[in-house]
Amino acid sequence: MSPPQVAPLPVPGSAAQYQPPASGAQFTPLSTPEWESSLDIAKRLNATTSSNTDPATVSVLEQGVADLVARYETEGPHRLAPEAVDLRNFIQDRLEGQQPPRQREALFRLAAQASGLLGYMAVNAGREVVAEAYCKEAEELAKEIADRALIMWVQGTRSLNAYYAGHYDEAVQWAEAGLQIAPNHPQAIRLQSNGRARALGKLGDRPGAERAIAAAEELSSDHQVAVGLTSCISFEPYGMARTLANAATVHVALANAPQVLAYADQIDELVEQSDSAWSQALVRLDVATALLAGPRPDVEHAMVLGRQVLEAGGGPPIRSVVQRAGELYAGASRWQDLPAVREYDDALRSWQSAPQTRDLATSAKMACLTEQTRRAANAAHSRPGRISSHSSAQHN
Secondary structure, eight states: OOOOOOOOOOOTTOOOOOOOOOTTOOOOOSSOOOOOOHHHHHHHHHHHHOOSSOHHHHHHHHHHHHHHHHHHHHHHHHHHHHHHHHHHHHHHHHHTSOOOHHHHHHHHHHHHHHHHHHHHHHHHTTOHHHHHHHHHHHHHHHHHTTOHHHHHHHHHHHHHHHHHTTOHHHHHHHHHHHHHHOTTSTTHHHIIIIIIIHHHHHTTOHHHHHHHHHHHHHHHHHTTOOSSOOOTTOSSOOOHHHHHHHHHHHHHHTTOHHHHHHHHHHHHHHHHHSSOHHHHHHHHHHHHHHHTSSSSOOHHHHHHHHHHHHHHOOSSOOHHHHHHHHHHHHHHGGGTTSHHHHHHHHHHHHHTTSHHHHHHHTOHHHHHHHHHHHHHHHHHTTOTTSOOHHHHHHHO
């Protein structure tokens, strides 16, 4: 039995309509099908697969992102932000054209990374609202390509932003939002140590903070991360030294001086051998602040460490170093009659006189945080199980 006769598809836009043949009648098409030429097909294929971005350009842009990460700790946000903006805008110009799927996915990832870097820089520059806007953009772009690692990195940066704004509950929430994506992912190390642990320490939740540190250390072992000090802005998983530096900061907030000193001693050589002036400054400031806690404070030694940081410069000005240097003086202010404290105060005032440092030190938000710290210290005074008043004043 021969197959039934198949009518050709009507040409789009043609007035010809299919009319089923009468029973027993021979079918005659109402029009001849208009086949495309091989040239027409070739033109359409070329238009579909054409791109305004070749693989070599994608490689150059990837190197541009890597270069910003590599230079960040030596040049800082104020110097590199304009370059990052130029990179982000160039990537956007490419995205507004056409690319095959794989190149377009690469451009989405690069755009998300560039926005993420700008968000992180804005955190360090004390620009909270701008930081959140960049993070929101980075998150949405990363979601378009289902890049879980990058989404988790962005949530960690949001947690950092909330932390330095003094919104510790919010910092925990952003970190936990990232952990819900993949709790055993290498990016979870940062979310646990830099996100949950530090914010919980500020909230006085010792058991929660210690569990977060333990989780970060276990993940570091499971994923065999780098032993050394990774760049703070890197998209790679946290190295062990950076995780332990965060653990030291947690115990500063918990007024646990022996544990601060133990962690600092563990990473001292790695930090000193690194190119990170920020890490060197922050670890020394943590140790100095810890020396002011406990029943037998070592004020002289603490002030010496603080002056060493200021004399070395502390690297390009960023919020964390400026804020922590100020908190060290706040913690030592009850010994302000001691020459060492007065000398640190003089050095701090001189160091803060640089324009970018002064802007960070005198911002309205940081002034508000200082007042919140004093209120929290007064409220916590004499309560069992809470941080002592002078330690709270140092770290909140």
